[in-house]
Amino acid sequence: MTAAPAEIREDVRTLAVDDVTLRFGGITALSEVSFAVRPGTVHALIGPNGAGKSSCFNVISGLYRPTSGRVRLGDTDLTGTSPHRLAALGVGRSFQNIALSPHSTVRDNVLLGRHALTRGGFFSGGLRLPRTVRTERRHVARVEEICAFLGVDDRLDVPVGALPYGVAKRVDIARALAVEPTLLLLDEPAAGLNATETAEMGVTIRDLRDALGISVLLVEHDMGLVMGIADRVSVLDFGRLIADGSPAEVQADPEVIRAYLGTGGEEPE
Amino acid sequence: MSEVTVTPPETEAPPTPAPRRPRNWLKIAGVTLFLVLLVLFPVFTGTDVAYLKAGQYVLIGVVGAVGLTMLVGQAGQLSLATPFFLLVGAVSYAVLAGDSGDSGDLVGLGLPPVVAAVGAVVICGLVGLAFAPVSGRLRGIYLGVASLSLVFLGLYLGQSLDMLSGGTSTGRPPPTFAIFDFRFANTEPAPTILGVAVQKQQRLWYLFLVLAIGAYLLARGAVRSRIGRAWRAVRDNEAAATAMGVHVTRVKAGAFTISSAYAGLAGVMTALWLDLVKPDENEFVGTYSITVAIGYLAMVIIGGLGSIPGAVAGAVLVNGLPQLLTLGATEFGWFADARFGGPSPVLISAFVYGVAVVLVVMFEPGGLAAIGRRLAHVRAARPTRGGDRG
Ligand SMILES: Nc1ncnc2c1ncn2[C@@H]1O[C@H](COP(=O)(O)OP(=O)(O)OP(=O)(O)O)[C@@H](O)[C@H]1O
Ligand SMILES: [Mg+2]
Numbered sequence: 001m002t003a004a005p006a007e008i009r010e011d012v013r014t015l016a017v018d019d020v021t022l023r024f025g026g027i028t029a030l031s032e033v034s035f036a037v038r039p040g041t042v043h044a045l046i047g048p049n050g051a052g053k054s055s056c057f058n059v060i061s062g063l064y065r066p067t068s069g070r071v072r073l074g075d076t077d078l079t080g081t082s083p084h085r086l087a088a089l090g091v092g093r094s095f096q097n098i099a100l101s102p103h104s105t106v107r108d109n110v111l112l113g114r115h116a117l118t119r120g121g122f123f124s125g126g127l128r129l130p131r132t133v134r135t136e137r138r139h140v141a142r143v144e145e146i147c148a149f150l151g152v153d154d155r156l157d158v159p160v161g162a163l164p165y166g167v168a169k170r171v172d173i174a175r176a177l178a179v180e181p182t183l184l185l186l187d188e189p190a191a192g193l194n195a196t197e198t199a200e201m202g203v204t205i206r207d208l209r210d211a212l213g214i215s216v217l218l219v220e221h222d223m224g225l226v227m228g229i230a231d232r233v234s235v236l237d238f239g240r241l242i243a244d245g246s247p248a249e250v251q252a253d254p255e256v257i258r259a260y261l262g263t264g265g266e267e268p269e
Numbered sequence: 270m271s272e273v274t275v276t277p278p279e280t281e282a283p284p285t286p287a288p289r290r291p292r293n294w295l296k297i298a299g300v301t302l303f304l305v306l307l308v309l310f311p312v313f314t315g316t317d318v319a320y321l322k323a324g325q326y327v328l329i330g331v332v333g334a335v336g337l338t339m340l341v342g343q344a345g346q347l348s349l350a351t352p353f354f355l356l357v358g359a360v361s362y363a364v365l366a367g368d369s370g371d372s373g374d375l376v377g378l379g380l381p382p383v384v385a386a387v388g389a390v391v392i393c394g395l396v397g398l399a400f401a402p403v404s405g406r407l408r409g410i411y412l413g414v415a416s417l418s419l420v421f422l423g424l425y426l427g428q429s430l431d432m433l434s435g436g437t438s439t440g441r442p443p444p445t446f447a448i449f450d451f452r453f454a455n456t457e458p459a460p461t462i463l464g465v466a467v468q469k470q471q472r473l474w475y476l477f478l479v480l481a482i483g484a485y486l487l488a489r490g491a492v493r494s495r496i497g498r499a500w501r502a503v504r505d506n507e508a509a510a511t512a513m514g515v516h517v518t519r520v521k522a523g524a525f526t527i528s529s530a531y532a533g534l535a536g537v538m539t540a541l542w543l544d545l546v547k548p549d550e551n552e553f554v555g556t557y558s559i560t561v562a563i564g565y566l567a568m569v570i571i572g573g574l575g576s577i578p579g580a581v582a583g584a585v586l587v588n589g590l591p592q593l594l595t596l597g598a599t600e601f602g603w604f605a606d607a608r609f610g611g612p613s614p615v616l617i618s619a620f621v622y623g624v625a626v627v628l629v630v631m632f633e634p635g636g637l638a639a640i641g642r643r644l645a646h647v648r649a650a651r652p653t654r655g656g657d658r659g
Binding site for chain 2: 061082084085086087088092100101103108115120122123124125126127128132169175176179253
């Protein structure tokens with residue numbers, strides 16, 4: 001069922017979430033969760049509200065440190081890595097609530113994604129040395145390419161705050177792609193989008209996976225979108241992994257149906 | 270600073286710009302004319318150095334405000350500590366370049382003035398860096414209050430360490446600035462420009478002009494490049510900045526360091542401008558007081574937070590107005606009753622920029638920079654640039 005792209009890149013490695021538990025005081029947000037994102041797949045993480053999806057994302061991207069368990073990308077242990085190093089390791093992410101700079105232009109926002117790929121501080125930037133300017137021009141060109149891929153290249157000079165929500169969402173993904181990730185984490189890419197935009201987003205996610213050959217891990221509520229584009233689906237409920245398989249398998253899983261229909265009765269937190 | 274607003278675009282989406290903008294000759298001509306006027310300023314003022322001194326004071330404000338707007342507007346860290354770094358810069362310069370005094374009760378290392386000035390700027394940067402554990406942890410108004418405590422610390426240290434600062438009664442004279450053998454003092458004979466002798470005040474004007482332009486260009490370049498983007502990212506969303514590879518703590522510390530160094534340079538300039546280094550007697554009025562802290566904050570707010578040209582405009586208003594009014598007072602006898610509790614130049618200008626701050630906050634949070642951009646937009650009918658391009 002793994003509709004992998006034509007060729008799988010060497011540098012795209014497996015992301016392994018290994019027995020991760022995360023507690024906030026008395027709340028167990030994640031409990032012994034394990035799953036793997038295979039290279040070049042679109043992998044969806046689903047579950048009802050409060051299931052722990054965003055928490056899982058934050059553990060993977062190093063913003064939360066798990067109480068126990070590990071996250072590995074290939075041979076690299078991400079659990080012990082400071083979160084700002086992940087971009088350089090090839091992990092890009094977008095946010096559930098768009099986390100862009102509203103007063104900066106689209107180009108400027110997406111250029112931030114190049115941070116880990118570039119060097120230079122106050123003086124090299126301040127003096128606008130020819131070398132700095134030349135490098136920057138190269139990165140701007142790549143950024144504009146990425147923006148074109150996401151269909152936002154006609155707004156490069158517009159401040160993000162002046163964009164419609166659906167467009168801003170795409171800019172957020174463009175920024176995550178500007179990191180040149182081998183693993184792209186998308187937290188609810190379709191949240192707040194209308195039906196047409198959601199369908200377009202689905203096409204975009206598949207397209208970018210096919211074009212770049214990278215792995216995509218996404219959290220999403222829209223079942224239509226998930227079942228349409230995911231190669232594999234992991235289901236969380238109350239912090240536990242209750243199913244992990246192909247979309248068809250997961251859809252038929254009685255425990256998943258129970259979790260979504262809420263017939264299992266409310267468990268105490 | 271604010272969350273992404275999901276409003277429809279104010280203007281129609283602009284057309285895709287040409288890969289490289291055509292040169293804007295009108296702008297180039299305007300800037301050139303402006304620079305020529307600045308260079309010729311000592312010629313217009315002639316032998317009356319009062320206006321020249323007023324101009325120098327504005328240039329000090331430019332350096333300080335440009336440094337502060339990077340910190341507050343771009344990196345999102347509120348600071349009221351500018352006067353503290355002005356003081357540290359001024360005293361450091363006097364200590365590094367000065368000699369120990371006749372009675373030997375002053376510390377002075379006797380370094381060449383250029384070395385001392387650079388040293389003072391570096392010291393201020395390092396002191397700012399030392400404050401990073403505080404500035405990195407606190408946010409918004411809490412950081413503002415914490416940074417204000419530095420002003421009190423400066424007041425206390427300035428008063429108690431008088432072998433460094435010279436003490437509140439006499440202060441200490443800063444050594445004359447010199448670049449190799451060229452002294453920024455009155456000499457005979459003096460070089461002339463269009464018949465006007467270039468003496469101490471004219472020389473200081475040119476020195477300050479070069480420093481202010483350098484500080485301005487460096488800041489504009491930084492704001493447009495990688496470090497500027499990192500500042501804005503940290504300001505707007507730390508989690509997103511981190512995910513994009515920005516080391517948030519380090520970037521915050523760096524911004525405070527750079528801003529402190531800018532304030533330190535303004536401090537060295539203040540020492541040369543006053544020809545005296547002397548700590549304040551109280552925290553409310555004086556060269557390094559809370560009033561000055563508020564003045565600098567007013568400059569960057571009036572100019573538009575984070576805008577480098579805006580900071581310049583703010584400095585012109587906040588530092589220039591009291592100077593102009595004072596000149597008017599001596600020349601035309603304004604405020605004759607100030608001594609008897611009537612309005613004084615300082616009071617009136619504080620009132621004017623107070624009102625300007627309120628107007629900006631209420632009607633145009635983008636400040637003078639946004640107004641300027643809008644005018645340019647109307648004139649050239651070009652697409653608006655993002656407010657953060659400096
Ligand atoms: N920083 C935190 N401190 C305390 N509790 C937290 C924190 N973050 C998440 N939680 C708790 O962990 C649980 C999982 O939350 P999480 O945001 O991961 O769910 P989610 O699956 O992303 O939900 P949604 O679909 O609403 O986005 C919730 O009970 C939440 O209250
Ligand atoms: Mg969530």
